[in-house]
Amino acid sequence: MHYLLFFFHAGALAAPAFTGGPVIIGENGYTSAPYHGPYTGTPTTTGAVMAPGTLAPSIEPKPPNPTATYYNAAGVPQQPMPAPYSDWDFESIALGVYQEYIELDLFHDGLARFTDAEFTAAGLDPEVRSLIQFMANQETGHATLLSNMLGEAAPKQCVYDYPYTTVREWVDFMQRVTRYGESGVWGFLAHLDSREVAQLLSQSIATEARQQMVFRQMAGLTPMDVWFENGWPQSWQWTMLAPYVSYCPEGTTRLAWQNFPTLRILNNPNINRVDANNTAQDGSEAVGDRIADPSRSNLTSGESCINAQGVGVNCQAAIARNRTQPLSYPGKRVFFDWEAPGQAVGPNNSYITSTTAGEPKFVAWSNQLNLTYSPLTVTGAQAGWTTQPEGFVYDDEGIINGTMAVMLTDTDLFVTPFNLTQLNPHIVALGLYQAG
Template sequence: MVALKVSTGAALLGFVARSLAVPVVSEATTTFSAEATPAVVPPDVPHTNVTSHGPYTGTPTTTGALLTDVLAASIAPLPPKPNPYPSDGELHAPEPAPYTPAGGTDTNGTIPDYKVKSDFDYESIALGLYQEWIELDLFHWGLATFSPEEFEEAGLTAEDRYLIEFMADQEVGHATLLSNILGPSAPVQCTYNYPVTNIREFIDFCQKLTRFGESGVYGFLNHLDAHDVGQLLLQSITTEARQQMIFRQFEGLFPMPVWFEVGIPQSWAWTLLAPYISSCPANQTRLAWQNYPAVYILNQPNPARINGSSAWNETTGPYTNTLSTADIKPEEDCSASKEVGVNCSPAITRNRSEPLSYPGRQVFLQWDEPGKPIGPNNSYITNTTVAQPTFAAWVTQLNVTYTPLQNVSDNTAYTIQPNVSTFAGDPGINGTMFLVLTDLDLYVTPYNISMLNPHVYGLALYQSG
């Protein structure tokens, strides 16, 4: 460590001398009492720029999710645990140390070891690592695929491109952290396939990918057996939340149109992530989470349009339902407008005069049958225990709101966007959210939303705002 010694008296004398135009007698000096010793920095996890992108064309050597004995078709609900704590603002137990109220988890002085402590922990952190790896590649891929001129045409400068590069560097840290937690069996980089052909589609896909990456962690974070691991993961996912907001700003969307960010179960996050992983090494650690069938939102709102809700079949595919710019005429392109309330070029914030969606809107849906190969090496198979979906679950903020599917025929239907709020003044349906097809309008809340899994047919991202 460097020790600095400064002659403060001489410094003060120098200041006075300059102020009074008197010759300087002496100046402040800095002396070093020891050589600087470089800090030991742990290495990053090995990573490279993936050179292969595109769909997998080989034959899988194994199929299906990681599996062991299954005890039941679903987990039966139980009543809440008894809670005798009076919550009256008084202290009800001796303090273990000064200014330290009694209670809390792992606050008794136990040294954390930052290792997973259950299958649930391992599979959750491994899913998070798959997410970090694809983000690392996606950000680099976009910078390498599209020219500076294409970025400039989309309103993104060299400084914006550097921000994307910096976000990729953040993913190196996140991947290193989770790899160190899991140990030698941690999943490694794969190859990927992205449903985009231009900058605006790339930015939209990035903001959707970071949306389910962030929400996927929120869904399991407080259920981890390893609370110390959860603390580290929390400190990485807060960065991911900022990334999602940045990509919304790059897309000309309002950066944070909700009061609460939604959490989703791991199988939902894996369902949305897996289609974009082409292949992984043969000995790659497999996951236990479910892959649900794809859902297409046929009139998915298109943020690239002046009237985003007028879109029809303007996505690059199911699951994320990323926007397509292929059929947008110049006079319908919001980025070409200079009008406040219409212009959607990159900005710190944008207000849109015409909302992307609204209560009472008909939302037209189509879904695949289960049994399709998907994910790394086409080695996972989509499946569901639901024979026929009957509800659309709007999963957003603190709410799960159901609307009936209408005119159901040949894996198509429509439903009506509901008018709901979390609290007065906060429209519940806003931002990049989740639309889930179910066979039951099961009552669930943010902490037990995974109870809905046995009743899920498929899911998609809905761009409600």
Template sequence: MFFKAGVAVGFIAAASAVPQAATTTSSPTASSTGYPLPYSYPQQPSVNSAAISSVASHAGIPASEIPGATNAVPPIVSSQVTGVTSHGPYSGPPPTTTGAISNSPAGTAIPMLPPNPTALVYNPNGTLNNQQPIPYQPAGGLGTNGTEPVYRVQSDFDYQSILLGLYQEWIELDLFHNILATFSEEEFTAAGLTPSDRFLIEFMADQESGHATLLSNLLGGPSGATPQCTYNYPFTTVHEAFDFTQKLTRFGESGVWGFQAHLDSRECAQLLDQSIATEARQQMIFRQFAGLFPMPVWFETGIPQSWAWTLLAPYISECPANSKRLVWQNFPALHVLNQPNSARRNATQTGFNETTGFGPAAPSSDPPANETCVGYNVTGFDCSASVSQNRSVPLSYPGREVFLSWENPGKAVGPNNSYITATSAGPPEFVLWVSQLNITYSPLTNITARNGMNYGQTIQPDVSTYEGDPAINGTMFIALTDTNTSYTAFNLSNVNPHVAAGPFLYQAG
């Protein structure tokens, strides 16, 4: 067993303004330098007279006396498809463009270098080591020198990262609406949910409209943003839908935590933090709806963009012709054959293939009525929707045998089957566990191949982030690698050239 713990040590808007998209100026060099084209979404702020009348009526005073009531408000970006839409696998013609976008990369891997010498200079001795710029503010910090903020992407890294985030926001908007449209009120009631819970899902869909608008604006409007697609989901019951959604929102959140600190645009990073804080609450809510403990970890982990794209792509069926293509890698798919079944009263009794549907976020399937924990009103064994459910028997445990299968590279995945899975790694030798602040390796053993698939197994490690906090818990990530090199939370993307398959969402707790 190998272990490494790493601690995570445009346009110009006024401070009071809601960020909008970039617009070009009269500069004759704008197009040659790649500035966004003029913003052309129907995004002119407007005044909602009906809303103003309602506010004034409730307040009992004229609208003119309520600060801000008559201000124009920017609308949200409309999705291409709203509410109920078609869902299912892609059935169109073969794509004419395949693979991630590329422009002759300069190398095959990022070198592992020593720390930047300037990072070792500052002395945290409890006093002020440099002259303060103004009273009550210490020296240092990025974007603190009075420069007016510019809320727009500043590099290819920024653009491709936030574009990936927009793909994630669009699917969440569709998914939340789809859950409400697919299941009846009676099915929600049987799962232990009320009309207020259904309204909460609808409100979370509204939040996704705002997130999609924000990211579209940061990308520069139609010239840089991408529209909503159509999707394929693996669930058939309410409980399966919630388990899938808590997994999808898990990698949506972790995908942003993995890149936001690396953005060239600190302004974009600030706004992303404020949206992903809400995303984290959504993930917790869907864990509660699935009868899982809402937050079984002390720290939420971050994953590289290519991991998030690999997890997301199988659930996108088709995108419009004007969609923007991504640069990120799609790794060969990894599966846990005995994924712990969160719908069982005793998850240690999980057998093989107790997930439903497909993909790296496939939900736990509903077990027989006499074995399910849904609606089983026994303390410690119930997984009905609840603010908190403390399970007497953990979903997984250190020392558990984990059986794996993985695909070979070269499979068409994602929108219009237009992305191709690929790896530059050698034969896999290790299982990489990524959770909280840690990465952990365990040996991959009993490797075999048959019928075009690969098989192996490993043992779930026993490691802790800090004393009292098991590192492997919650909905977390595993992948197969050809090396056991140490990485930390901040440079985990350097592992990508060594990933042979994965990631997969392991249901550790």
């Protein structure tokens, strides 16, 4: 296996009593500054950094950028695409509308579906449910904002097909859905032609990130599991979202993003177990075969962490949880099977999975600032395994953590957080790994 570390940055540390320099990481972690208090010397310079002069007291407003007022009333690409699946601004916002609508429906659905007793058994009291209700209302605002940007061409609210049957599975599913919703926007945000749109999206995705953290807390996972959130291409997000959209009204705007074949992780860690890695290797611990399907929660009392006693084993909702047995670990053998392309998915089964890649050779793990490859061992027709890689972003922060995208590729292409879409032509199948 090998690691592609995207970039490195050394921060600066300064205090009045010593010369600043790079952050110092010793054997026992961060070395604190020797002084913490007010500055007692005399400043050598004062005021903000100034240029030799200024041309005017303020900048004169300009007309709107033409890309900021672009409106695609037809709801379909109007110009040749620079490359397959790359009609950027309109299609990115349209994807965002699909995402906000499923979250709006999903958050409300569980609140209506489960009883007070079921919520109480899962450790979610009325105050917690009130927070979920508020987050559902947030999605009303997000869906309205994005729909208003597109006007009549905006996608409509659809009918959805959910995999969960318990409160725990609902919460687990929500933390997965908000992960690909958040990461999908981080992936395209900096590429938008319209900075005005990017500004508004930044203000909504900041809330989405908080939702993902809160759902992790409700699932008994650590709320913040990484140092850097990962951005994903739109086609990754649409691949994970589409299987849960059952039906859309006639005339709903269609998307121009790719649907990759599904990569099933057969021994994906089960967050409901005391030992999340003590899972079957046949995929039976997921509630279904779709990419973001949650882990099965109907375990025996001895297997389940929900009512387990003691720090490090209990996984009921909490501000923070530390698991004595980590959900996954470097060196773990991870088993896969994957679908052939050509499957009907998404609204009205009207999208078809596809790939332009050759035979799978690598497993690509996308997390934090890294895309890391490990070799794939093929064991049969569309089946194989790999070993979870070891590596670090900085210091002791592992490169495999959290709810993350995993894919099979035909090459170990070097990419960065800014050009992950370059990997799309080489993806055989796409999955979601619950690493921590």
